[in-house]
Amino acid sequence: MPSVAMTVNGKAASGEVETRTLLVHFLRENLRLTGTHVGCDTSQCGACVVHVNGKAVKSCTMLAVQAEGAQVTTIEGLAKDGTLHPVQAAFKEHHGLQCGFCTPGMIMTAVDMIRRIPNLDEKTIRSELEGNLCRCTGYQNIVKAIDAASKEMKGAHA
Amino acid sequence: MYQFQYFRPKSLDEARKLYENNGDAKFLAGGQTLIPTLKQRLAQPTALIDLGGIAMSGIKVAGGVVTIGAGTKHFDVATSADVKGTIPALAHLAGHIGDPAVRHMGTLGGSIANNDPAADYPAAALGLGATIKTTSRSINADDFFTGMFETALEEGEIVTEVSFPVPEKAAYMKFPNPASRYAMVGVFVAKTKTGVRVAVTGAASSVFRESAMEAALAKSFTPDAVAGIKVSPANMNGDLHGTAEYRAHLVTVMAKRAVAAAIA
Amino acid sequence: MTAPVIGASIRRKEDHRFITGQGRYTDDINRHGQTHAYFVRSPHAHAKLRGVDTSAARAAKGVVGVLTGADLAADKLGGLICGWMITSKDGTPMKAGAHPALAVDTVRYVGDHIAIVIAETYGQAKDAAELVKVEYEELPPVVDPAKAQSDATQVHAEAPRNTIYQWEIGNKPETEAAFAKAAQIVKLDLTNNRLIPNAMEPRACVGEYDDATSGYTLYVTSQNPHVARLVMSAFIGIAPEHKLRVVAPDVGGGFGSKIFIYAEEVVCTWASKKVRRPVKWTAERSESFLSDAHGRDHVTHAELALDADAKMLGLRVKTIANLGAYMSTFSSSVPTYLYGTLLSGQYDLSAIYAEVDAVYTNTAPVDAYRGAGRPEATYVIERIVEEAARQLKLDPVAFRRKNFVRKFPHQTPVIMNYDAGDYDASLDAALKLADYAGFPARKAAAKAQGKLRGLGFSTYIEACGLAPSAAVGSLGAGVGLWESAEVRVTPTGGVEVFTGAHSHGQGHETTFAQVVAGRLGIPMENVEIIHGDTNSVQFGMGTYGSRAAVGLTAVSRALDKIEAKAKKIAAHVLEASAADIVFENGEFKVAGTDRKLAFHEVALNAYVAHKFPTSEIEPGLKESVFHDPTNFTFPAGTHICEVEIDPDTGVTTIVSFTAVDDFGNVINPMIVEGQVQGGIAQGIGQALLEHGVYDKDSGQLITGSYMDYTMPRADDLPSYKLGFTVTPCPSNPLGMKGCGEAGAIASPAAVMNAVTDALGVKEFNMPATPSRVWAAIHRTRAAAE
Incomplete structure (x- = not known):
């Protein structure tokens, strides 16, 4: 079996995998980082979104071996020293989650979205969420949380 | 997914050799279509040759x-x-x-x-x-x-x-499939130095040029020029999300909107 | 003193683990020595099994075991059951076919279970599953529910004409009389489209057998672990209840689909003893599409009788309900007692007669999905009421008002006794929020832009709580529908609440803690809500049908008992009479003095037991309650939808959606709003996007993935305008009614009334997809030309 090595949440991580092992399964099974979820098998639901080299990708649509040498950030690596990332805090404050299953992917997508787009509005947020499904919230409070986090983070950097 | 061998060549030459030496190999680019296909076990390549390690972007x-x-x-x-x-x-x-x-x-x-x-x-x-x-x-x-x-x-x-x-004017209008969000009908119109081109994706078995529209737009590059052109549903796809007639109709609507966007 | 806790939008206690990736869902659980399972499923809708050869699969790399229906039968395990007996109008019991967890001689839908392949890794199990050779003799499938009763093919030998039951409700003679004297009769044909629930967490389980205790543990994505244990023990016979522990950890959404007892969890539990290793199975989404119980799927003809003054006289309904290939756990109750009983809506109708024929087809089983029967009832009554207003050329608001129930309690002809409500209040509030007065101008403006605008109402009522037990028992329910609560106060004053309700997104860890903290005057963080494990909670019915109000009442009543005992203890400690002890703001005080004890001091005294006679008062502070409600609760309200249709593409855009709901008293408005928003999204999904479709010839599921099943995405939906009115519920001390399903119940009719208003058509079935809307416009225009 091939071995694979990468940096996950700032720490070196390696393991033996099958070539067909998806990145999400390497994270969940080998590294026991079970915050990244699998909600579909057609690369549409976004429960598996993580950041690879700083960009949001679907970890169910990438082989673990493709991530050789990459910098990977998962939901577990977002809070720093026990302080929630502003997007995490906003999801709680604005009730942007119910069952919590889509939440890690939503938050990772939101962080990426805020990084890329300086002036988010409701329409843009909804359109940027095209690759993330939620069945509980009807999205309204997710949109609200991302909007609030975006404004807060802009304020912090201004 | 079925089992396969994985290679990550550094050069096109190496990639070609790997392809020749592996019976039923497939090239892996971004993988956003291929990996879902493999996950569904709809393909069974013996090897994947990952092109991601070859400098080909820019x-x-x-x-x-x-x-x-x-x-x-x-x-x-x-x-x-x-x-x-x-x-x-x-x-x-x-x-x-x-x-x-x-x-x-x-x-x-x-x-x-x-x-x-x-x-x-x-x-x-x-x-x-x-x-x-x-x-x-x-x-x-x-x-x-x-x-x-x-x-x-x-x-x-x-x-x-x-x-x-680079064209003089161009625009693309997509009508997404409500479920998959792939193009159910996508129309690309371009006014180029060599003439007007209208390419349609999603509607039929493969992308195609809509020559009647090209001719009409060559005379007058306006939405009205294509508004009246009825596309035949004969070769259109039909499924749960839309009949062939609906797709044919959408080709005209999307073409009209694309031209409007191109001249806007 | 701090602000009131009950009624406040307290942020959720459970959120921290979910937003940091620490949630613990079933697939996150890995047991020592665990194996992985994959199920061999039927690719055919209907076939005889001529042979199942597992030899090659058994020999494959990593395979630990392969088990089939023959193995299950050899161990004499019972089949899956339907727990609600429905009696046909001719007095005969429903005709249910057997439902083995692994097929024995026949497969009846695409995805039906044939064998389990267990291997060291999931990939190996899936690889080996392809080596199981199954010989099929294909049979013609029954697919269309409307034609099932005349189909030559029979899905189950037990059910002639594929008819499970022919049920009726209401007062037939009065209804006939009402129609005989009607000045006008409005008729409407409707279908309620099949939906596929799609909780984002796919179903999963881990079965584990422990030789040391000869007991099983099942970790499973369940909304009601105790019921799962009861059924698996009493009916399927895996183990006695005390040798079977069922744990439902964090569950990623249910919407009904995780109430039921499924083949996979039964087989994995049983198989864990066969292979002497824990067996884990997690559905791939395509398996969820095939094998989760689907929802809705009704074909209905409805008629409304009116007098010359537009007063409703009677309603007649005939429905065919598709229950799929097998009767799922609660399937029989959904199109009967959860449907027929709500057909009176908000209207003063003295005559209603409804008939429901439930049929078998070669499709996935159909059972409760968010709202379960009540969305179907609301869709029938609210579509025909709107249609009647149009035919009478009356304003739909005025027509509704003319027929509203205004005196409570109100006995309907279909069992329900409405206890409280104010339908005008929610309608008035909704009209204002939606700017109904401004609609004609908006419609005209849209028309000038070449767009079609429409507006639709849904003034709904629903019934939550599914109780009292004796009442549902008399109607055929196999279980009582009470709920339990146990409140344990620790010696240091912490409070553990054990509830039989299960939280899978509803936020019980917060709302239940609010009720406890508010009542006892202690901080929220001193309260722990424990649920979902049969080893912790003695028994409970789980969560569905917005039953948390039942669970909360049980908690509230247990707190009554805690308070009563604590007062007695405090009286001894404070050397006062128990009658003089008052409990307020978390303190036990001797009335009129400054002598007092904090809650935690009384707790400590209860366990130390030095200062009261233990011959009169037992040491400790722990109370439990089994609460059986006295009535259903009746949330009601008004939803208004405004749509704009692009006639060129057929795309329907919801430009505004207003919902004003009366849920009685609310514990946490933030959570209630979240429930409404999510419910409306599912209702809009049903109306505009979602449709579970089987090929009518082959019985193959066409919408078997997100490539073809249209899940609502963020950009399909608007933000909603929400409002609330309050008539407290008289049948529980907190005055709550339940809020989990109203959105999904009310909204489809509002959307479709708006769509048909915009299109100017009478009959138009869900979902209003662009292609179908365009086709309707195209037909209308062609007819006009």
Whole structure:
């Protein structure tokens, strides 16, 4: 079996995998980082979104071996020293989650979205969420949380 | 997924050799179509040759032509100042393929080589009269897309870059499938130095040019010129999401809207 | 003193683990020595099994075991059951076919279970599953529910004409009389489209057998672990209840689909003893599409009788309900007692007669999905009421008002006794929020832009709580529908609440803690809500049908008992009479003095037991309650939808959606709003996007993935305008009614009334997809030309 090595949440991580092992399964099974979820098998639901080299990708649509040498950030690596990332805090404050299953992917997508787009509005947020499904919230409070986090983070950097 | 061998060559030459030495190998580009296909066990290659380690990405503008490396991600085309400044319709198209996470992985070469009947890039390539450069030759877009999931590529031949002539005006209008968000009908219209081109994706088994519309738009590049053109449903796809008649109708509506956007 | 806790939008206690990736869902659980399972499923809708050869699969790399229906039968395990007996109008019991967890001689839908392949890794199990050779003799499938009763093919030998039951409700003679004297009769044909629930967490389980205790543990994505244990023990016979522990950890959404007892969890539990290793199975989404119980799927003809003054006289309904290939756990109750009983809506109707024929087809089983029967009832009554207003050329608001129930309690002809409500209040509030007065101008403006605008109402009522037990028992329910609560106060004053309700997104860890903290005057963080494990909670019915109000009442009543005992203890400690002890703001005080004890001091005294006679008062502070409600609760309200249709493409855009709901008293408005928003999204999904479709010839599921099943995405939906009115519920001390399903119940009719208003058509079935809307416009225009 091939071995694979990468940096996950700032720490070196390696393991033996099958070539067909998806990145999400390497994270969940080998590294026991079970915050990244699998909600579909057609690369549409976004429960598996993580950041690879700083960009949001679907970890169910990438082989673990493709991530050789990459910098990977998962939901577990977002809070720093026990302080929630502003997007995490906003999801709680604005009730942007119910069952919590889509939440890690939503938050990772939101962080990426805020990084890329300086002036988010409701329409843009909804359109940027095209690759993330939620069945509980009807999205309204997710949109609200991302909007609030975006404004807060802009304020912090201004 | 079935088991397969995985290779990550550093050069095109190495990639070609690996292909020749592995019975039923497939090239892996961004993987955003191939990996879902493998997950569904709809294909069983013996080996995957990952092109991600070969330097094939980048965008150049020179002599009225935008040349984009096959490994360039959709996201990079969508956000490129060069593309937006020369062919904004192409940046717009790239910015509406899949979703943001897919655009961070998917590549131009992978999309073109796969020629999914509902993919967006083939419409741009055909609509702009692009030239597809491969490891062995250059192919006109008109000759490249040959059928459903079929192209003029030979065994082991790899797309390396695509050159898009800068048009006078162009726009792409997509009507997404409500479920998959792939193009149910996508129409790329372009007014180029060599004439008007109208390429339609999603509606039929493969991307095609709509010659009646091209002729009408050559006379008058206005939405009204195509508004009255009824497209035959004979060769259109029909499914749960829309009959052939509906798709044929949408071709006209999307063409009209694309022309309006192009001249706006 | 701090602000009131009950009624405040307290942020959720459970969120921290979910937003940091620490949630613990079933697939996150890995047991020592665990194996992985994959199920061999039927690719055919209907076939005889001529042979199942597992030899090659058994020999494959990593395979630990392969088990089939023959193995299950050899161990004499019972089949899956339907727990609600429905009696047909001719007095005969429903005709249910057997439902083995692994097929024995026949497969009846695409996805039906044939064998389990267990291997060291999931990939190996899936690889080996392809080596199981199954010989099928294909049979013609029954697919269309409307034609099932005349189909030559029979799905189950037990059910002639594929008819499970022919049920009726209401007062037939009065209804006939009402129609005989009607000045006008409005008729409408409707279908309620099949939906596929799609909780984002796919179903999963881990079965584990422990030789040391000869007991089983099942970790499973369940909304009601105790019921799962009861059924698996009493009916399927895996183990006695005390040798079977069922744990439902964090569950990623249910919407009904995780109430039921499924083949996979039964087989994995049983198989864990066969292979002497824990067996884990997690559905791939495509398996969820095939094998999760689907929802809705009704074909209905409805008629409304009116007098010359537009007063409703009677309603007649005939429905065919598709229950799929097998009767799922609660399937029989959904199109009967959860449907027929709500057909009176908010209207004063003295005559209603409804008939429901339930049929078998070669499709996935159909059972409760968010709202379960009540959305179907609301869709019938609210569509025909709107249609009647149009035919009478009356304003739909005025027509509704003319017929509203205004005196409570109100006995309907279909069992329900409405206890409280104010339907005008929610309608008035909704009209204002939606700017109904401004609609004609907006419609005209849209028309000038070439767009079609429409507006639709849904003034709904629903019934939550599914109780009292004796009442549901008399109607055929196999279980009582009470709920339990146990409140344990620790010696240091912490409070553990054990509830039989299960939280899978509803936020019980917060709302239940609010009720406890508010009542006892202690901080929220001193309260722990424990649920979902049969080893912790003695028994409970789980969560569905917005039953948390039942669970909360049980908690509230247990707190009554805690308070009563604590007062007695405090009286001894403070050397006062128990009658003089008052409990307020978390303190026990001797009335009129400054002598007092904090809650935690009384707790400590209860356990130390030095200062009261233990012959009169037992040491400790722990109370439990089994609460059986006295009535259903009746949330009601008004939803208004405004749509704009692009006639060129057929795309329907919801430009505004207003919902004003009366849920009685609310514990946490933030959570209630979240429930409404999510419910409306599912209702809009049903109306505009979602449709579970089987090929009518082959019985193959066409919408078997997100490539073809249209899940609502963020950009399909608007932000909603929400409002609330309050008439407290008289049947529970907190005055709550339940809020989990109203959105999904009310909204489809509002959307479709708006769509048909915009299109100017009478009959138009869900979902209003662009292609179908365009086709309707196209037909209308062609007819006009």
